[in-house]
Amino acid sequence: MGTLLVHISDTPEPGELAHLRARLDAGVELTLGPDLPADPSFEVLVAGVPSAEELDASPVLGVLLIPWAGLPRATRALMLERPEIAVHNIHHNAVAASELAAALLLAAAKRVVPLDAALRRNDWRPRYEQNQAVLLEGKRALVLGYGAVGRRIAAVCRGLGMSISAIRRRAGEATAGCPDQIHTPEALHDLLPRADALLIALPFTEATKGLIGEEELSLLPRDAIVVNVARGRVVEERALYRALAGRAIRAAGIDVWYNYPESEDDRQHTPPSEFPFHELSNVVMSPHRAGAFGVGELEAARTEALADAINAAARGEEIPFRVDVREGY
Amino acid sequence: MGTLLVHISDTPEPGELAHLRARLDAGVELTLGPDLPADPSFEVLVAGVPSAEELDASPVLGVLLIPWAGLPRATRALMLERPEIAVHNIHHNAVAASELAAALLLAAAKRVVPLDAALRRNDWRPRYEQNQAVLLEGKRALVLGYGAVGRRIAAVCRGLGMSISAIRRRAGEATAGCPDQIHTPEALHDLLPRADALLIALPFTEATKGLIGEEELSLLPRDAIVVNVARGRVVEERALYRALAGRAIRAAGIDVWYNYPESEDDRQHTPPSEFPFHELSNVVMSPHRAGAFGVGELEAARTEALADAINAAARGEEIPFRVDVREGY
Numbered sequence: 001m002g003t004l005l006v007h008i009s010d011t012p013e014p015g016e017l018a019h020l021r022a023r024l025d026a027g028v029e030l031t032l033g034p035d036l037p038a039d040p041s042f043e044v045l046v047a048g049v050p051s052a053e054e055l056d057a058s059p060v061l062g063v064l065l066i067p068w069a070g071l072p073r074a075t076r077a078l079m080l081e082r083p084e085i086a087v088h089n090i091h092h093n094a095v096a097a098s099e100l101a102a103a104l105l106l107a108a109a110k111r112v113v114p115l116d117a118a119l120r121r122n123d124w125r126p127r128y129e130q131n132q133a134v135l136l137e138g139k140r141a142l143v144l145g146y147g148a149v150g151r152r153i154a155a156v157c158r159g160l161g162m163s164i165s166a167i168r169r170r171a172g173e174a175t176a177g178c179p180d181q182i183h184t185p186e187a188l189h190d191l192l193p194r195a196d197a198l199l200i201a202l203p204f205t206e207a208t209k210g211l212i213g214e215e216e217l218s219l220l221p222r223d224a225i226v227v228n229v230a231r232g233r234v235v236e237e238r239a240l241y242r243a244l245a246g247r248a249i250r251a252a253g254i255d256v257w258y259n260y261p262e263s264e265d266d267r268q269h270t271p272p273s274e275f276p277f278h279e280l281s282n283v284v285m286s287p288h289r290a291g292a293f294g295v296g297e298l299e300a301a302r303t304e305a306l307a308d309a310i311n312a313a314a315r316g317e318e319i320p321f322r323v324d325v326r327e328g329y
Numbered sequence: 330m331g332t333l334l335v336h337i338s339d340t341p342e343p344g345e346l347a348h349l350r351a352r353l354d355a356g357v358e359l360t361l362g363p364d365l366p367a368d369p370s371f372e373v374l375v376a377g378v379p380s381a382e383e384l385d386a387s388p389v390l391g392v393l394l395i396p397w398a399g400l401p402r403a404t405r406a407l408m409l410e411r412p413e414i415a416v417h418n419i420h421h422n423a424v425a426a427s428e429l430a431a432a433l434l435l436a437a438a439k440r441v442v443p444l445d446a447a448l449r450r451n452d453w454r455p456r457y458e459q460n461q462a463v464l465l466e467g468k469r470a471l472v473l474g475y476g477a478v479g480r481r482i483a484a485v486c487r488g489l490g491m492s493i494s495a496i497r498r499r500a501g502e503a504t505a506g507c508p509d510q511i512h513t514p515e516a517l518h519d520l521l522p523r524a525d526a527l528l529i530a531l532p533f534t535e536a537t538k539g540l541i542g543e544e545e546l547s548l549l550p551r552d553a554i555v556v557n558v559a560r561g562r563v564v565e566e567r568a569l570y571r572a573l574a575g576r577a578i579r580a581a582g583i584d585v586w587y588n589y590p591e592s593e594d595d596r597q598h599t600p601p602s603e604f605p606f607h608e609l610s611n612v613v614m615s616p617h618r619a620g621a622f623g624v625g626e627l628e629a630a631r632t633e634a635l636a637d638a639i640n641a642a643a644r645g646e647e648i649p650f651r652v653d654v655r656e657g658y
Binding site for chain 1: 432435438451454463488598613616618
């Protein structure tokens with residue numbers, strides 16, 4: 001077996017690095033960033049947001065491996081200019097994302113957050129008020145995006161006794177044994193008026209940016225619940241705020257936002273939107289947890305997914321999760 | 330068809346009463362409380378907490394119908410002395426209770442409440458912290474009580490990819506096609522050490538009072554989540570508080586409590602426990618919503634369940650949900 005040189009831009013934590021090395025085939029040799037090795041001849045670069053310099057340093061670079069789900073916009077631009085480098089990413093976070101989507105759906109349906117706040121003040125009045133909760137059994141869930149995340153969301157919704165419709169771009173793919181109705185994106189406007197819950201697990205691409213806007217939100221039933229664990233801008237910011245504030249929809253559970261901290265210092269005081277979502281009692285606000293940072297069990301899974309991809313490259317096998325750079329996912 | 334006289338102690342709201350009358354068979358005649366009819370000869374009494382006077386007023390009373398799930402302690406005492414009167418109740422709230430249990434499990438597992446509070450203050454720091462969430466896929470749920478509520482809870486947990494063990498008293502009952510492991514109560518201590526989630530949906534009886542105490546909580550894994558939608562005192566109050574405050578378990582979602590408002594005025598300022606659960610960030614506090622007061626869809630279901638039970642009595646058919654007064658459920 002030959003040798004595969006792999007450069008990792010962001011040096012992993014010592015524990016993660018040890019876990020990674022333990023999983024890698026014998027022929028894999030690692031160099032670690034942020035500096036480039038003196039004589040760059042790596043065939044695989046592990047980086048989420050690589051620089052042009054990193055991408056152009058090694059004449060034999062054939063694979064960019066993004067160590068999370070998604071394709072950052074800046075990376076897409078660079079890779080469109082370098083079609084000879086294959087882009088892959090990893091999807092270790094599908095479990096975390098789908099469970100968070102279920103948590104946000106149920107919290108929004110049952111008003112878990114405001115009722116918890118009231119009872120902590122010894123206030124039981126919401127117990128006796130009308131319309132504090134909506135039932136999910138017998139209702140319809142519309143799942144946008146039917147990949148590793150969307151399918152898991154659908155399974156939980158089935159467990160709740162909901163019926164499931166899903167939309168995915170590649171409707172032709174195998175769905176053997178799948179109990180859900182799978183549609184292509186053209187069906188969106190027909191499906192929205194019957195969607196009691198709209199669960200968004202799409203990749204963020206030019207085609208999905210702003211996919212859910214004022215018109216789409218207005219097509220939903222007034223008791224509908226919207227959950228977004230994909231990327232914020234799949235849903236138009238102003239339209240979402242206005243639909244919630246004006247009770248055009250019942251509630252939302254939102255994990256992905258419009259404005260993010262750019263530095264560690266900013267983490268304490270970065271509004272997630274230019275609109276005052278924090279004033280609304282019918283939104284559950286989650287700080288982009290679907291990526292599963294710091295979920296110990298998943299940090300291990302992330303490392304293992306990386307090792308599996310690198311080992312596949314070393315063995316000349318097919319590397320999982322090829323990204324279509326033009327499509328953006 | 331003959332006539333069946335039915336007395337309802339608490340006069341329903343006008344809308345509910347109209348809905349009830351519309352569902353009742355032609356031969357059913359209603360009298361409405363709180364006063365007893367002048368010449369009491371009702372065969373069915375609808376009352377949750379009847380007085381001895383009501384129970385003894387009619388010489389032909391054969392059925393007490395409790396218009397919710399459960400058997401209040403005071404009612405049990407009265408009915409033990411009147412074994413000639415059959416007691417039935419209704420279980421219209423199973424959907425609401427099971428969905429709430431799932432909501433509390435997921436909210437506790439994902440720390441939905443404290444993370445929502447932080448992001449409303451523009452604080453993203455929990456996003457980057459370790460150990461903010463636990464995964465459920467691949468974990469084991471232990472469901473205590475495998476009736477209409479427990480089975481639905483199990484179905485949601487299966488949808489989450491959990492494996493399910495359940496405990497019920499009457500282990501011999503049919504479980505055709507049931508994918509879950511069903512045990513008798515003797516297995517409790519053996520099952521607790523492998524229970525990543527303990528979901529309590531038992532009736533409250535002499536046998537279940539304090540069933541989960543200090544010893545049982547200490548047998549759970551340290552990352553376990555406890556959810557109670559049954560009755561508060563199935564779980565010992567002090568032991569639960571101490572397990573949460575001391576992080577002997579990871580988190581809890583609690584819908585049922587130890588102290589309730591006794592009047593409408595009390596609803597604004599009744600502590601649910603003598604212990605300061607409200608100071609804990611690892612408990613989700615819910616104001617006994619599983620009973621589904623004010624869930625519009627279920628108020629209709631409650632009325633329909635009552636009508637079905639009354640119609641069964643009028644037709645001489647078996648009335649559903651007979652309560653074993655000695656067993657207490």
